[in-house]
Amino acid sequence: MRAAMPDYGHELLFGTFVTPSAHDPDRVVALAELTEAAGLDLATFQDHPYNAEFLDTWTLLSWVAARTQRLRVAANVLNLPLRPPAVLARAAASLDLLSHGRFELGLGAGAFWDAIEGMGVRRLTAGQGVAALREAIDIIRGVWDEGAQGPLRHDGEHYPVPGMRRGPAPAHDVGIWLGAYQPRMLALTGEKADGWLPTLEYIRTPDRVTANRLIDEAAVAAGRDPRQIRRLLNLFQVEVSPHGRGFLRGPAEQWVEQLLPLVLDEGFSAFLVGRDDPRLIQTFGQEIAPALREAVARERASAGTSTGPARPAIALAKRQPGVDYDALPPALAAKAVEPGDPEYDRVRHTYIRRGSPALVLRPGSAAEVADAVRYARTQHVPLSVRSGGHGISGRSTNDGGIVIDLSRLNKIEVLDRASRRIRLEPGARWGEVAQALAPHGLAISSGDYGDVGVGGLATTAGVGYLSRRHGLTIDHVVAAEIVLADGRLVRTDTEHHPDLFWAIRGAGGNFGIVTALELEADEVDTVVYAHLVADATDTAGLLERWGSLVEAAPRELTSFLSIYHSRRRPTPLAQITLVHAGDDVDAAQAVLSPFLEVGPILDQQAQLVPYAAILAPAHNRHHGQGLEDTRSGLLHHITAEAAATLHTIVHSGDVLAMQIRSVGGAVNDVPRDATAYPHRSQNFSVLAAAAPEHRERLDKLWAELYPQLDGMYLSFETDTDPRRLLDAFPEPTLGRLRELKAVYDPDNVFDRNFPIPPANPAEPAKEPMP
Structure with a gap:
């Protein structure tokens, strides 16, 4: 029988809770690296600064983030009394920026007060600890809020902040996860936090179901949707063995069977194993996690469980008319940004122009770009496309419309060094391209500023520092993959859609969204x-x-x-x-x-x-x-x-x-x-x-x-x-472009980048190019 507690629909996360032993630091790092190699998502470490047997957690987090590529890192949980929140906020944002959005903030009110007091910090009662944590969350979020007016000021009992400059903002919307067990901490989790991070073996009174209910009630009382709060769970007394010996002590299929109700009936969506056992970590990542994901997806599909991001009432109130937010495809909804979202100020403007779009879509693949185009066509609001956001015209943002932001499509590949053929996605920055090509002795002339995005410049012209020697950027394009106005993804080069290939080298923004370019680089060191x-x-x-x-x-x-x-x-x-x-x-x-x-x-x-x-x-x-x-x-x-x-x-x-x-x-x-x-x-x-x-x-x-x-x-x-x-396009170029526009974008969907009107069939045809 299903319990009353809901499945909150969160994406599943799997990870480790590694002991930060100072006696074998290489093994600690190796276990974190194994966490990534096994396909897990997250490595976490306990934080006891007073324990001389442990590595400093913050130093360890930074080291592991630098040694890995995609692994998220978090403390489980940081000891707030020994880490003042104003400094912690800047440290957290810095690590998130340096790791390109791979840090999450696990936070606790403090325990083991004899040891904490021994390091020179005033002892707090349990109630004072909760109050101090409440203040800290407000301060941390205030530091991260670069869009707020004026300096941050906080008249707090535990953490007064007379006035400090805000920033930096982290690279992504960092989750604040609280280690909580007692009613006051659980209520604070529902009121202000993004996640609940307990250890299974420590949850006693209240029990799991009651604790979840207290979090939900506090969230509703604060005007929040309980789905905004992820439920994570540390698992310590576990093992993988051929035969079942108890809860989470048996073969992989037993784990899946026993974890499934925790997801579907109690809303937990992240599981962290607290055993420094390489075999268990490998099995957890390679067998248990994939199987549990499949089982949960199957059950959610059958039950019709909503898996989109939950939005608070205050954010819902900022939705703008003219856009059907509920019709957004789930794959796009997961990364979309709306007015009221924490990341909105990061994506609404361009380098030059301020904007207030109703929705910013951030597709991560060509297929998602196609979905974005098909969705945008049904909304009847302005549509802008952004690769890097440095266009002087500012046409890659708008007011009240949709922006398709290509920043997640940012791969850079050297396909063949001998022929100097490379492949670039439109969201890559030209400075990153230059850095990636340098070890190969290659370069492409591409403007004068490294933050400019590939897509806009490489479809317009590209006047750069090497132009007189090596030509325009467009002169090096040998093929492109482009999503057309009808959502089709096509490849274009001299043999495939050669007319389109001609057009995108100079007027590309008018014909679709380029999702990848192949170019021939130059020998430049x-x-x-x-x-x-x-x-x-x-x-x-x-x-x-x-x-x-x-x-x-x-x-x-x-x-x-x-x-x-x-x-x-x-x-x-x-x-x-x-x-x-x-x-x-x-x-x-x-x-x-x-x-x-x-x-x-x-x-x-x-x-x-x-x-x-x-x-x-x-x-x-x-x-x-x-x-x-x-x-x-x-x-x-x-x-x-x-x-x-x-x-x-x-x-x-x-x-x-x-x-x-x-x-x-x-x-x-x-x-x-x-x-x-x-x-x-x-x-x-x-x-x-x-x-x-x-x-x-x-x-x-x-x-x-x-x-x-x-x-x-x-x-x-x-x-x-x-x-x-x-x-821009003297005849007969303009005439030819208008004729091609009538073929590839007759409804003028892409009309923001110096719009070229499709040819009217009644107009006489232009003379062909000489």
Whole structure:
């Protein structure tokens, strides 16, 4: 007969509770590594800082996290009286960031008070311990809440915090699991915690069913759904043996039979074995855990048990109209983020633009991307796609719509070193790509900032530090896997959907969601990197001289020039980056030296460095920092007339920054009609950025430069006026793109990335490409 206690529908977790013996630390770490190798999810360690026989738990957690790849780590449980919560919060967030979201926070009110007091901490009564733990949870969550206004202040009896800066936030929504047995601690678990973490043999009064009921009642009283609280269980008096000898003392199939009611009738969803027995750990991971998962899945399917994430009432109240949240496929719901979720502030904005989407989907596979597209099409709200979130246009977020965030699709593979063929998923960052390729002596030119996502840049153009020597990023794409507007996943290359392959190299965001790219990398190891700072008072003269030197230089040299107004200087400064694609220092010096004459040099440096070093990823959080209005254009040459106009723009006081990137060289070796990026004769890409209140003035200034421009780089343009389409895609490119749009996305599902309208069948066909 089924008991009244429900199955909360949580994903099952399995792990170990390893003794942190200081007498054999290598064995402790080996057992943790075996936990991962056996396919288990979590390694935990008790925390008794006063016990000289044990390793320090925090040091051990950090060491094990560094020695493993996917294993989660947690204390079971941390001794709060000896670990002040303000410091603990930062330590926990730091370890979670360093381990890429693999830390969970097991926490206890403290026991063995004689030993704790012996280390200089004031003894607390049981009631005071619960009160102190309540304060600590609020402080820890307050430190992690970087989106809150102002410093964290807590007027507590046990942990006063007069005022401290918040942050950092952890990499994921860290669970706070409490080791609790008595009614007051159980009530606190239901009111504030994310999990209950007792040991089976210690649960006496109240018993398991009563304890669960007390947690549920406290959760409901606090306005929470009891399903928000995971139930975990330590198992100590257990063994695997050929013959049954009692509860969890027998063969694997007996374990499954006896653990199943704990899941289905009592709601436990995580089991941690507390025996330092390698054979038991292997059997638990390789036989018991998979079999129990299968049995639970079968029973849940039969009973129709909900397995989606539970959401508190306050979060449900923040759901936005126009989106049917309940229709979300279960695989997507598990990682989706809604307004009111702890992770919402982490995913709502882009680097440049602030947003308030109704739903952020985070698929982890191409199949889930297809599910996301099919779901989004039924919702009739704006749809944005994000790979890295660094697009200047800010089109990878929105207000009230859906964002498909590809950050979980981030694999980087070298498929064949001999042919230099690599495979990238769209959520990888270019700095990570550079680091992964460096040991193979390979690189791909890909912008100037390591945090930029692969997907957006590699389907638009990709003007990087190696462009003049090795071309645009899109020129290296040899195949792609893409989810189309109807949810189909197709592979495209010169033999499969060649028309689509042409289109995605330059206008990819308009035709679907690329889930993987294959590219041919270049032989690049070290480069000569130089950085100059010059007085740009004579902006026109500096630009003319720089432009002439760039065009005269061998194509091994690529240079970017940025001009800013400094708050401490009345005149603008120019920052000039020069990258010589090769390790011939003498040749590089001959090319770089003339640039010291472009203007008054205020600072200079040059060094031979690995290419990956100048593209290191920062992994910054996105807050929507501004620069929401930018204009983009392409120049064949920096003529005296163009330089004079740019001088006027810089000195107007209405522009915050201007950047000019050199192209030409290998970029212009590619025929104009080979890709959907047709700009193959220009030598410079120009960008100007202004604050929103200066947009009208920026437009007037840009209008003076416009007659001298020939095309634009659309990733740097925020003005989506349809008339600008012909600047990005001059005919016959635009006509061809519109015809293909009518084939692959006739309903214009992907309409956020400089939208290309599908061709109207009544319109006359455009002349074919020459």
